[in-house]
Amino acid sequence: VLALYATRETLNRNPFDPSKEGMLKNFAKTFAFEPTPDQRKCFEDVENDMVWRSRPMDRLICGDVGFGKTEVAMRALFRAVVNGRQAALLAPTGVLAAQHYKNIIKRVGEDTEYNFNIALLRGGMGKNTKKGRELRAAIAAGDVDIVVGTHALLSNGMQFHDLGLLTIDEEQRFGVNQKERLKLICNCVDVLTLSATPIPRTLQMSLSGIRDTSTIRSPPPMRKPTISYVQEFDEGVIRDAIERELARGGQCYYVVPRISQLEEASAMLTRIFPKLRVIQAHGRMARGAAEENVAAFAEGNFDVLLATTVIENGVDIPRVNTIVIQNAQAFGMSTLYQLRGRVGRSDLQAFAYFFHKNDFITEQSAQRLQAMADLHELGSGFDVANRDLEIRGAGSLLGTEQSGMAARVGFDLYMRMLKKSMRQLRGLDLPVVPRTNVLLPGGEGSIEWVADDDDAETSGSSSYLIPDSYIEDAKERSKEESLARLAESTQRLVEITNDWKKKHGAIPAKLQNNLKALHLHTCLRQLGIDVVGLDRSTGDCILRSPGLRPRHWAMICSQLPKGAPPKGLDVVFPARFSFSEDDTEITGGKRIDLKELLSNPKYSDDDEEWDALDEEEVEAMKEISSAVNIKKLSEIEINNYPRFIVKKLGKSVKKGTRVDALLKVLLPPSKVVFQKQQRDKEKAKVAAELREKRELIAKQKKEQEKLSSRRMGYQY
Numbered sequence: 169v170l171a172l173y174a175t176r177e178t179l180n181r182n183p184f185d186p187s188k189e190g191m192l193k194n195f196a197k198t199f200a201f202e203p204t205p206d207q208r209k210c211f212e213d214v215e216n217d218m219v220w221r222s223r224p225m226d227r228l229i230c231g232d233v234g235f236g237k238t239e240v241a242m243r244a245l246f247r248a249v250v251n252g253r254q255a256a257l258l259a260p261t262g263v264l265a266a267q268h269y270k271n272i273i274k275r276v277g278e279d280t281e282y283n284f285n286i287a288l289l290r291g292g293m294g295k296n297t298k299k300g301r302e303l304r305a306a307i308a309a310g311d312v313d314i315v316v317g318t319h320a321l322l323s324n325g326m327q328f329h330d331l332g333l334l335t336i337d338e339e340q341r342f343g344v345n346q347k348e349r350l351k352l353i354c355n356c357v358d359v360l361t362l363s364a365t366p367i368p369r370t371l372q373m374s375l376s377g378i379r380d381t382s383t384i385r386s387p388p389p390m391r392k393p394t395i396s397y398v399q400e401f402d403e404g405v406i407r408d409a410i411e412r413e414l415a416r417g418g419q420c421y422y423v424v425p426r427i428s429q430l431e432e433a434s435a436m437l438t439r440i441f442p443k444l445r446v447i448q449a450h451g452r453m454a455r456g457a458a459e460e461n462v463a464a465f466a467e468g469n470f471d472v473l474l475a476t477t478v479i480e481n482g483v484d485i486p487r488v489n490t491i492v493i494q495n496a497q498a499f500g501m502s503t504l505y506q507l508r509g510r511v512g513r514s515d516l517q518a519f520a521y522f523f524h525k526n527d528f529i530t531e532q533s534a535q536r537l538q539a540m541a542d543l544h545e546l547g548s549g550f551d552v553a554n555r556d557l558e559i560r561g562a563g564s565l566l567g568t569e570q571s572g573m574a575a576r577v578g579f580d581l582y583m584r585m586l587k588k589s590m591r592q593l594r595g596l597d598l599p600v601v602p603r604t605n606v607l608l609p610g611g612e613g614s615i616e617w618v619a620d621d622d623d624a625e626t627s628g629s630s631s632y633l634i635p636d637s638y639i640e641d642a643k644e645r646s647k648e649e650s651l652a653r654l655a656e657s658t659q660r661l662v663e664i665t666n667d668w669k670k671k672h673g674a675i676p677a678k679l680q681n682n683l684k685a686l687h688l689h690t691c692l693r694q695l696g697i698d699v700v701g702l703d704r705s706t707g708d709c710i711l712r713s714p715g716l717r718p719r720h721w722a723m724i725c726s727q728l729p730k731g732a733p734p735k736g737l738d739v740v741f742p743a744r745f746s747f748s749e750d751d752t753e754i755t756g757g758k759r760i761d762l763k764e765l766l767s768n769p770k771y772s773d774d775d776e777e778w779d780a781l782d783e784e785e786v787e788a789m790k791e792i793s794s795a796v797n798i799k800k801l802s803e804i805e806i807n808n809y810p811r812f813i814v815k816k817l818g819k820s821v822k823k824g825t826r827v828d829a830l831l832k833v834l835l836p837p838s839k840v841v842f843q844k845q846q847r848d849k850e851k852a853k854v855a856a857e858l859r860e861k862r863e864l865i866a867k868q869k870k871e872q873e874k875l876s877s878r879r880m881g882y883q884y
Contacts, residue, residue: 178849181356183650184218184251184332186617186630191250192243195282198275199239204386206231210240212796213382218247218333218358220603222654225358228339231384233509234391234484237362238268240384241335242275244360249276249284249313253332257316258350260341262290263449264481266459268337269316276314289317292455295325322349331357338481339363340502364506390515394508398496398541401523406492407440409521413490414471418516421491422474423507425498427452433494434474441471449475480506486514496522496540497533504540598841599715604692605795606685607701608709609818613685613827615653616796632686634679638672657694657842658687658835684827691831691838697812700830701801707819709830710801711812717745718752725760727840732759737833738813745810756833 196211203211210229217225231237241257248255257272259265269288276282287307293300300320306312310329315321334354336342339361342350350359399405413420424433427450437446447470449458458478465473466485473479473488480503491511496504504522512518522540524533606613617630632653639645648668655661665683668675675683692700696713703710718741725733733739735757743751754760798804814833821829 178853179224179356180222181224181358182647183220183222183654184247184253185646185650186219186653188247188250189215189219189617192247195246195276196243201236201388203239204236204384204388206382206384206386207236207239210382210384211243213380214240214244214360215247216602216796217380218244220654222650222656224354224356225333225360225380227359227380227382228361228363229382229384230363232387233364233506234513235384235387237364237384238271238337240382241337241360241362242272244333244358245272245314245335246276246282248333248358251332252330254307254310254312254329255314255333255335256321256328256331257314257335257337258321259316259318259337259481261478261481262318262456263459263462263478263483264337265290265316265318267484272314272316284313285311287312287315289315289320291318291320293320295323319346322346322353326353328353333358333360335360335362337362338506341481364502364509392512392515392517394512394518394520396508396520396522396540398522398524398537400526401494403436403440405521406523409490409492409519410437410441410444410472413519416516417487418490419465419468419470419485419488420472421479421488421507421510422472423479423491423493424474424476425495427476429494430474430476437472437474444472445470446472446474449473449478451476451478477503477507479510483510484513485510489514489516489518490521491519492521492523494523495525495528496537497524497529499536501536501539504536508540598717598720599696600845601693601696601698601795603796604689604697605699605798606688606692607699607798607801608826609702610823612824613688613700613830615685615689632682635676638676638679639668652683652686655686655690658690658838659842661687661690684831688827688831688834691834694838694841695812695834698795699798699801699804702818703801704818707816709814709817709826710806711814712795712804712806712809713811714809716810717741721754722760723844724837724840727844728836730759732757734833734836736814737837738815739810740813741810742808751807 210231214225214227214229217227229237229240245255245257257265257268259268265288269286272284272286274280276284277286278284287303289300289303289307293303295301295304303312304326307315308327308329312329315328320326331353334350334357336350336359340363397405410420422433422437424430430448430450434446434448437444447461447465449461449465451458453461462473462479462483464470468487477499489511491507493499493504493507499507508520511520520540522537524537529537605616608614611618615630615632632649634645634649634652636645639648648664651664652661655664661683665675692711695711696715697711698714699712701710702708716739721733721739725731728734733754733756737756739754739756741752741754743749745752812834814830817826817829
């Protein structure tokens with residue numbers, strides 16, 4: 169697992185340009201709704217991944233059906249294209265792909281001010297068809313900005329032109345082989361995955377920190393939870409449900425698990441309601457017929473859409489507020505949840521009926537149906553996925569099983585064992601932040617892009633910018649700016665600047681001064697510091713580090729000269745992290761008893777306390793990406809977080825030299841963190857190579873056995 173984690177950390181690609189974020193802000197104004205708080209958090213997470221990290225994004229957006237995951241994807245696609253890269257959106261069904269295609273064209277297509285070239289690649293457009301060949305050639309040549317497609321995007325002959333982002337919608341609908349193909353396409357490409365109910369393996373990778381996750385739990389305004397009924401099949405209840413919906417001028421979905429059951433269901437509906445207008449949609453209809461039928465139903469020409477699971481994703485008709493699911497015991501948890509999500513997309517009360525046959529119910533299907541009855545509140549998609557994880561088990565993180573393993577020891581114990589062993593193996597697991605908000609007076613030490621008032625979309629300034637006169641080639645200049653802006657250590661930053669001197673001569677004085685801010689940000693990110701500001705009353709500089717724990721600081725100090733923290737750098741841990749009544753303050757320059765700090769039970773995170781701390785850590789880490797929106801230190805309850813303090817920086821240190829003063833105390837501990845992380849990466853690299861060798865030996869052994877059994881067969 170750690171090898172997998174470390175391999176991901178070592179991948180690199182050119183990050184997206186912060187100066188283009190002004191264009192994204194203008195594009196955001198075209199969104200017809202007010203984003204929910206969780207949506208805003210997702211926008212920030214994705215921006216941090218794409219713009220402020222050099223490793224490719226691999227983020228799961230887990231949000232309920234109709235909660236606005238698509239808008240998160242839309243903004244990411246826009247960012248990729250305005251940065252001159254191609255983007256792709258992969259959907260599991262033609263119905264969903266067609267809906268995404270229409271929505272994207274409405275927002276950024278040829279009839280808008282953005283004039284992006286959007287293409288739809290779907291079933292029936294193979295490489296042997298004229299249309300398929302032409303479209304593939306246009307994609308490979310870079311004539312298409314955003315390509316939306318189904319599984320056809322994963323075909324072997326598919327060539328992209330500088331692909332920058334792949335968005336996967338409804339990830340749970342893709343199998344292991346398709347995901348293996350995705351890995352080949354996505355090497356060093358940003359990947360954004362959307363799902364209301366991720367499969368157990370994906371969810372477990374997210375929960376264990378191998379994959380980044382953002383959750384949308386806040387519902388859109390006026391949305392009501394769908395009332396769910398789980399019971400044995402009853403024609404009388406079906407009649408009442410459909411009658412009630414039609415009486416209020418609505419429409420209904422009627423879903424069956426098999427195409428062969430459609431005719432029987434159609435005959436039953438006609439018998440109960442002789443004048444009922446019914447239309448069908450399933451996967452074996454002529455090409456495009458299912459989409460056409462769904463469109464005709466959406467226009468209000470029919471009362472009931474009788475369908476299989478083709479309507480599970482991407483059908484958004486607010487007028488439909490009743491769904492009847494026959495033989496519900498035959499569906500998986502995620503499918504049941506997605507189907508229920510087809511209704512309740514307006515301010516009217518929606519109803520979902522799950523009918524089952526008692527003769528065919530297994531233990532697992534009973535648990536699934538019970539979960540649908542229990543978890544009916546808005547935003548319960550993540551809880552449904554968690555319940556699915558408990559029922560089916562977690563699957564193999566490294567193999568191809570998508571569910572199963574955790575059942576052996578029980579899910580809670582399994583997750584706890586995995587997290588704890590990862591923490592012990594990684595040693596110094598201080599979370600590195602992607603971006604720090606420096607709020608010193610006069611913008612001192614900040615590297616944020618500051619847009620010009622007269623042309624906020626395209627012009628502005630920042631301390632990471634290299635003067636045009638120093639590096640004339642725009643492409644090379646942009647690349648070097650990104651390298652310096654996201655350097656992983658001060659040592660690496662020195663190497664980059666030495667390369668500049670060799671290639672372009674002496675560094676101009678202004679740029680030399682700006683480089684101090686970049687060195688400062690490298691140290692801040694390494695120490696998990698997400699916001700820096702001055703306390704107006706005391707003049708102290710406060711540096712918040714939400715993920716810092718006593719064990720981290722003890723480990724860092726043990727590697728420093730004399731085993732003491734740097735003089736002038738104090739650390740404060742809130743009472744809840746040291747399990748005492750008062751905050752714990754460790755004064756800089758004074759030798760501390762490291763043994764006491766590491767072995768004292770009050771500082772440990774063992775046994776029962778471990779779970780409480782783990783929850784606390786999860787909550788604290790949610791704060792990190794939101795720090796960029798803080799305008800003043802007084803906006804946050806700083807006393808609730810672990811923090812570094814540099815006393816009297818605002819009063820006793822001259823303006824213009826504060827960055828130097830901070831660097832003096834932060835450089836030693838940040839170097840320790842970086843060196844420890846490098847050692848961990850080396851260990852993980854060796855582990856990854858060892859694993860590959862073992863896999864190769866096992867594969868060769870399997871082939872030898874196959875060959876031997878064939879020979880034996882021929883012999884007899």
